[in-house]
Each structure stands twice: as structure tokens, then as C-alpha cells.
Amino acid sequence: MKKTKTRLLLTKTALLFGGLFISSQLATNPGLLHAPDIQSLQNTTAMTSDSKQLANNDAPIVPFEIAVPDRAIEDLRRRLANTRLPDQLDNSSWEYGTNLQYLQELLDYWQNDYDWRAQETVLNQFDQFKTEVDGLELHFIHQRSANANAIPLMIVHGWPGSISEFTKIIGPLTDPTAHGGERSDSFHVIAPSLPGFGFSEIPSEPGYSPEKIAHLLAALMQKLGYQRYAIAGGDWGAIINRYLAHNYPDRLIGLHSNMLLAGPPSDAAQRDAVTDAENALRTARRSFMQNERAYQQIQGTKPQSLGYGLNDSPAGLAAWIVEKFHGWTDMPQGADGYLDNYFSKDELLTNISIYWFTQTITSSTRIYYANSNNPIENPIGFINVPTGAAIFPAEIFITPKAWAEASYDLRHWSVMPEGGHFAALEQPKLYLDDLREFFRLLR
Secondary structure: OHHHHHHHHHHHHHHHOOOOOOOOOHHHOHHHHOOOOHHHHHOOOOOOOOOHHHHOOOOOEEEEOOOOOHHHHHHHHHHHHOOOOOOOOOOOOOOOOOOHHHHHHHHHHHHHOOOHHHHHHHHHOOOEEEEEEOOEEEEEEEEOOOOOOOEEEEEEOOOOOOHHHHOOOHHHHHOHHHHOOOHHHOEEEEEEOOOOOOOOOOOOOOOOOHHHHHHHHHHHHHHOOOOOEEEEEOOHHHHHHHHHHHHOHHHEEEEEEOOOOOOOOOOHHHHHOOOHHHHHHHHHHHHHHOOOOHHHHHHHHOHHHHHHHHHHOHHHHHHHHHHHHHHOOOOOOOOOOOHHHOOOHHHHHHHHHHHHHHOOHHHHHHHHHHHHHOOOOOOOOOEEEEEEEEEOOEOOOOOOHHHHHHHEEEEEEEEOOOOEOOHHHHOHHHHHHHHHHHHHOOO
């Protein structure tokens, strides 16, 4: 009965993803043959279950390969060719939203020069799998290091990101010596696609809040047989990881965050122990975000209405996502800033294309609704897990160190010279170096 249910779920997912399919032929995928212990991935009883999500661990783990049908690529190009763009006011750049000239460049490149197949190959260099957890099929990269002493590290993306954010860092994390690093800094990398994002299944029921997703990811790590592991991430990944650390502290080696969140402490001395530099940066980012929160209101209240336009128009989808990459990157925000100086068009469009081909833009935005409308089952207190923070100056939220110390077992604190919200993609070396430095403390 369980095998039948899983087969039906896989079929449903294939339909939702417009023909994306799972490859079950291990011998035809050289990347999978190099996985050091693929048989151990079938070990579903490695840990004792302690919640309903963690108990549902008998579904198989199935190798996965990204393969978008030719007809989906052709359909995208037709839609791009038929784009009807709006006007833009004279002498304006990004202050009203996505700049028309830049979007025209991006859409032209997407239609005529962008090679999805080449980017698909880049993504498929990583070992990927799918499995069912608590009735939902999750997709994840599981790239193991050849170093048996590597730390298992789950890195979690947010919105409007995807697993493509981590393509620059997975190799150096799993095989540091091949990238000029030390073998002792090795990690086994697990990078899941969040429920309703990318290649994971789109939930048909409401309620997939960050707290619930944290339980699912804990169950996934249990299913992979990791007794203890590390976690890292930003955006929703940072929020989900905070719930994971709160609910499963004994399982975690450490928590690293590039968007560490903490409210003002109840202790007045800690609350007021904010440096002038922190206060200036916090004030500047808070002022900037005053004009940046409209998307949160829309996605947190009416994600379905928004989805009709974004799921039907690649131009609309690109405009919605690229505006966030522009606004949240450490770059000039007016006419002087050019996004291509910070990300290649291939990098931007691969992330956007994942949303497009999987039709997950609507489902991905529902996390905002779930976060606002689902009561927290286990309110977060002090995070008793060794914590490291990387503070990038153009991050959308800035937490003072004294506030972080009151909320986390803070062991490591780095203030970065540059960088923004999409740290692993924008500043991969700074991000990598900080991960390594923090987890050296815990090895």
C-alpha cells in the first residue's frame, strides 16, 4: 500500500512539474555512482522518532535528475516573444520597481541566448534525490564528501531563492582540497528544496509554516541517518533553522546564520548595549525596508491572486524576482547600480527558470501566508545551540550583537566588509570562509 501511495505521489509531482521526471536508472547517472554510500540512504530506521513527522520514514529515497521537456522550453520562448511590457516614467530607474531597460535586456537574453540545458547540466552535477516525509515529497541535494570525518551540513534557502544559490559553494564544502582549502574543513552537504519550492512537491493543504517545515527537515535528516548535524541558511532558511534549533537542539552540532534574528532583550543593559556602528546600520536598513515590504503584505494575504499573473507570464515572474535581487544586493540602488556587476544573467535566470518550469511561484509565496496565519505550537525561547553569525551590510534585517547574545549560545560573530541578502551567490568566498571558521570551533 505504501509503495502504491509513493508511486501516485511521484506521478502527481511529475504532472505538477510539467514533465520533470525522476531517473530510476542509477547506472545511467555517473554522478550517482560516485556517491560514497548510496545504500545507506535506504536506512530509514537510524534514529528514534519523536514526532508524527519523524515517524513517517518508510518511503523510499529515489535518485532524481532535472530534465525539463523541450516543449516547456519552447513554450517559454513563445511567451517571451509575445511579452507586452508596460511604460516607464521618464528619468526614473528602479524607484517604482523593476527598471524597464534592465528587464528588456534580461528578457531578450532569456529568449535568445540563455541555455537552460547548460544550466541543467550544472545543477545535475550534484547528487539529487526525492523522498516522502509526512505525506509530502521533498527534493534535496545530498553531496557527500570523500572525507569520512566531514560534518553533515544542511543549508536551507529562502524566497525568492532556490538550491541554485548554492552551486558555487557545494564543491568547496565537500571537496575543499580541490578548491585550495584544507581537507579538515570538509562537509557533507544536504540542500533541500523547501515544500512548494522548486523540485519539491506543492502542498495541497494549508499550514506549511516555517515551524512545520522545520519538523519536515528534521525528519529528512533523520531519514538520511544523521544522528547529529549542522545547519546554515538565510532568509526563510534562517527562520526555519531557528525553529529547528529550538525544537531539536540535541541533534545539532551548530547553527550558522547570515540573517540572524532576535528581538530586544528584556534586560535593559543588554537592550541598550548597541554600538554606534550597529545602530547606524540598523537604522539605515530599517529605513530602506520601509519601502520594501509591500511584497510581504501581498504574499502574506493574497498569494493566489498574485500567482495568476506570475505563473502565466515569464516577464512578470522575472520582474517580481529580479527586483528583490536588485534591492537586496550590496550595490547602488539608483541608476548608477547595474545588477550584472554582481550576478551574471545566467545565475539570475537559472533561479527564475526553476520557479518557471516547476510552476512553484504561487506555492512558494504561501509561506508568508502560513507564517502570518498559523499559530506557533512551541514558542521560541533561548536557542541553546552553538551559533555563528555572518552580518552582511546590505542584509534586510540587522540584529545587534548584544541582542543575539541574549537569544542564542553565540560563539562566533563576523561583520562582513560587503555583501547582501543572497550571500552564498553574491559573496561565496566570504560566506565559505565564515562557515569554515565557525565550524572549526565545533569539530
